[in-house]
Amino acid sequence: xxxxxxxxxxxxxxxxxxxxxxxxxxxxxxxxxxxxxxxxxxxxxxxxxxxxxxxxxxxxxxxxxxxxxxxxxxxxxxxxxxxxxxxxxxxxxxxxxxxxxxxxxxxxxxxxxxxxxxxxxxxxxxxxxxxxxxxxxxxxxxxxxxxxxxxxxxxxxxxxxxxxxxxxxxxxxxxxxxxxxxxxxxxxxxxxxxxxxxxxxxxxxxxxxxxxxxxxxxxxxxxxxxxxxxxxxxxxxxxxxxxxxxxxxxxxxxxxxxxxxxxxxxxxxxxxxxxxxxxxxxxxxxxxxxxxxxxxxxxxxxxxxxxxxxxxxxxxxxxxxxxxxxxxxxxxxxxxxxxxxxxxxxxxxxxxxxxxxxxxxxxxx
Amino acid sequence: xxxxxxxxxxxxxxxxxxxxxxxxxxxxxxxxxxxxxxxxxxxxxxxxxxxxxxxxxxxxxxxxxxxxxxxxxxxxxxxxxxxxxxxxxxxxxxxxxxxxxxxxxxxxxxxxxxxxxxxxxxxxxxxxxxxxxxxxxxxxxxxxxxxxxxxxxxxxxxxxxxxxxxxxxxxxxxxxxxxxxxxxxxxxxxxxxxxxxxxxxxxxxxxxxxxxxxxxxxxxxxxxxxxxxxxxxxxxxxxxxxxxxxxxxxxxxxxxxxxxxxxxxxxxxxxxxxxxxxxxxxxxxxxxxxxxxxxxxxxxxxx
Ligand SMILES: Nc1ncnc2c1ncn2[C@@H]1O[C@H](COP(=O)(O)OP(=O)(O)OP(=O)(O)O)[C@@H](O)[C@H]1O
Ligand SMILES: [Mg+2]
Numbered sequence: 001x002x003x004x005x006x007x008x009x010x011x012x013x014x015x016x017x018x019x020x021x022x023x024x025x026x027x028x029x030x031x032x033x034x035x036x037x038x039x040x041x042x043x044x045x046x047x048x049x050x051x052x053x054x055x056x057x058x059x060x061x062x063x064x065x066x067x068x069x070x071x072x073x074x075x076x077x078x079x080x081x082x083x084x085x086x087x088x089x090x091x092x093x094x095x096x097x098x099x100x101x102x103x104x105x106x107x108x109x110x111x112x113x114x115x116x117x118x119x120x121x122x123x124x125x126x127x128x129x130x131x132x133x134x135x136x137x138x139x140x141x142x143x144x145x146x147x148x149x150x151x152x153x154x155x156x157x158x159x160x161x162x163x164x165x166x167x168x169x170x171x172x173x174x175x176x177x178x179x180x181x182x183x184x185x186x187x188x189x190x191x192x193x194x195x196x197x198x199x200x201x202x203x204x205x206x207x208x209x210x211x212x213x214x215x216x217x218x219x220x221x222x223x224x225x226x227x228x229x230x231x232x233x234x235x236x237x238x239x240x241x242x243x244x245x246x247x248x249x250x251x252x253x254x255x256x257x258x259x260x261x262x263x264x265x266x267x268x269x270x271x272x273x274x275x276x277x278x279x280x281x282x283x284x285x286x287x288x289x290x291x292x293x294x295x296x297x298x299x300x301x302x303x304x305x306x307x308x309x310x311x312x313x314x315x316x317x318x319x320x321x322x323x324x325x326x327x328x329x330x331x332x333x334x335x336x337x338x339x340x341x342x343x344x345x346x347x348x349x350x351x352x353x354x355x356x357x358x359x360x361x362x363x364x365x
Numbered sequence: 366x367x368x369x370x371x372x373x374x375x376x377x378x379x380x381x382x383x384x385x386x387x388x389x390x391x392x393x394x395x396x397x398x399x400x401x402x403x404x405x406x407x408x409x410x411x412x413x414x415x416x417x418x419x420x421x422x423x424x425x426x427x428x429x430x431x432x433x434x435x436x437x438x439x440x441x442x443x444x445x446x447x448x449x450x451x452x453x454x455x456x457x458x459x460x461x462x463x464x465x466x467x468x469x470x471x472x473x474x475x476x477x478x479x480x481x482x483x484x485x486x487x488x489x490x491x492x493x494x495x496x497x498x499x500x501x502x503x504x505x506x507x508x509x510x511x512x513x514x515x516x517x518x519x520x521x522x523x524x525x526x527x528x529x530x531x532x533x534x535x536x537x538x539x540x541x542x543x544x545x546x547x548x549x550x551x552x553x554x555x556x557x558x559x560x561x562x563x564x565x566x567x568x569x570x571x572x573x574x575x576x577x578x579x580x581x582x583x584x585x586x587x588x589x590x591x592x593x594x595x596x597x598x599x600x601x602x603x604x605x606x607x608x609x610x611x612x613x614x615x616x617x618x619x620x621x622x623x624x625x626x627x628x629x630x631x632x633x634x635x636x637x638x639x640x641x642x643x644x645x646x647x648x649x650x651x652x653x654x655x656x657x658x659x660x661x662x663x664x665x666x667x668x
Contacts, residue, residue: 054569100571152571152572
């Protein structure tokens with residue numbers, strides 16, 4: 001088995017006059033683990049239904065393995081969809097669930113059963129073939145759903161938040177499992193999630209979506225370290241966000257004026273002249289303590305959160321701006337106390353000025 | 366039980382239980398027991414009651430076979446009452462199958478295809494004809510199906526010659542399908558609405574054609590609705606009096622008509638009881654067959 005590529009070309013999907021997806025273009029490579037990441041209601045499921053054929057795009061085209069999919073019904077596409085609620089068949093025993101796709105292809109019973117047993121091995125569930133779905137735990141059902149989808153030897157697996165119903169431990173375990181199955185089978189996985197940790201940990205590439213638009217398609221590292229705009233930066237990971245405006249360019253950096261002072265930072269890719277912008281810096285890139293220098297500001301420690309391996313401190317400047325810093329807990333790390341005045345600083349290469357939508361009043365205050 | 370007492374108090378619980386017991390006992394078990402007991406005793410003049418001839422016997426049941434007239438079916442001479450009995454069961458099965466054939470697609474469309482907003486209106490349109498009494502509705506079909514009636518007139522417009530609808534069992538079957546179809550429709554509709562649309566799509570996604578979706582997913586899911594629909598329609602059909610009387614032709618006889626004749630023309634309530642008990646038996650056999658066929662239990666059918 002080896003996966004197919006999936007090419008979405010300027011897909012728009014409208015429900016009445018509601019735009020669920022606008023101008024989505026992405027080329028997903030064969031055998032890739034690709035995630036769509038975005039908040040609830042941003043159109044992730046809609047995109048997946050378009051790839052699997054349950055939803056015709058209003059505009060744009062879907063190609064799978066170089067073949068245009070227009071007019072091809074879901075049962076003829078080389079895709080297998082794993083539903084948000086799994087949608088296993090409750091009236092069939094586990095092995096018949098797995099062999100369903102083979103049954104409707106006319107395969108005989110003994111062969112079906114043999115295949116189902118082999119797939120049960122792959123998902124490490126051998127011996128459960130005769131159980132009913134209702135007798136399985138959440139994680140086990142998950143695996144059966146995967147086995148059922150793999151049974152039809154799809155070129156592309158589509159997974160709609162399949163882990164969202166599981167508890168944290170099991171979720172982490174299943175992430176690794178899914179990734180392993182994907183690598184073993186070589187099938188293209190298109191994975192949907194609103195959990196950034198999940199997307200970062202599993203994917204070859206991530207497409208971040210907001211309100212029906214694809215904001216950025218990149219490797220997990222690039223998404224985290226080089227977000228193209230404010231939405232991506234704030235949806236993936238934590239940030240200290242400073243409002244202000246660009247004062248001048250300074251080599252490869254820009255000078256960014258804020259109420260708390262002027263900072264040097266990298267300009268983001270989507271910056272436009274005169275457009276609203278904000279400075280983003282990750283907590284782990286902010287240092288606490290040390291001498292006042294460039295890119296530093298004095299702040300009073302307002303809050304300290306001890307998380308075991310990490311310590312998070314929030315400092316408030318005299319202008320009321322909050323800065324968050326995070327550092328690992330070891331014998332040399334500093335131990336500030338609430339009320340201490342310390343310098344918060346960051347490297348200009350670790351901060352970015354990004355295009356943003358105008359701030360809501362609450363955030364200005 | 367303790368739960369109910371806790372919830373409603375001892376007084377109200379007693380009333381509930383007493384009412385239920387009264388219903389079961391006075392309105393179901395006692396009349397049926399009397400009927401069954403009567404069916405094993407002969408129809409005797411008042412003076413001979415409790416006399417030497419008043420013994421338990423199967424004579425009433427046997428009388429089904431000692432009719433003078435007989436009918437040749439596949440080389441076997443079948444007495445007329447038995448023949449009518451068998452035809453009644455056979456045509457009731459046919460009515461049940463036809464009701465299913467019409468009701469299932471309708472229920473499917475309404476449960477899974479029609480937009481949710483339109484459903485209440487459609488259901489109203491289905492129910493409103495039921496506000497009219499069964500007698501009038503049946504009579505309406507008598508007019509529609511008449512030789513000079515509107516159906517033949519309409520068919521005439523398409524150049525189709527007049528058809529004699531009300532011969533044999535045609536009228537009876539059409540009338541019964543029309544009268545009882547909703548009893549098939551609603552249980553199936555109810556069980557189909559609870560079918561997760563994702564399951565249908567999962568089946569399609571795995572390569573199922575439309576009939577696979579019905580055969581392997583939808584019908585198994587709706588089996589409790591289908592079995593209760595079949596049971597109700599069959600029981601109503603076997604026991605129907607009005608439709609066969611009004612839409613029957615000289616060559617169509619329904620077993621209930623035989624019972625009525627025995628009861629009110631011959632005044633032989635004992636034999637009539639025996640025949641009525643046979644209908645009850647047929648219904649029980651039918652229910653158990655349906656339960657076998659759909660692998661459901663009694664509570665599913667009762668739903
Ligand atoms: N059939 C439909 N008719 C009208 N609007 C729809 C339909 N399906 C989805 N929508 C709308 O499209 C938007 C995107 O829905 P979608 O299900 O794709 O979101 P999602 O990103 O999968 O969200 P979630 O993470 O909550 O599952 C939503 O605002 C939803 O209300
Ligand atoms: Mg969704």
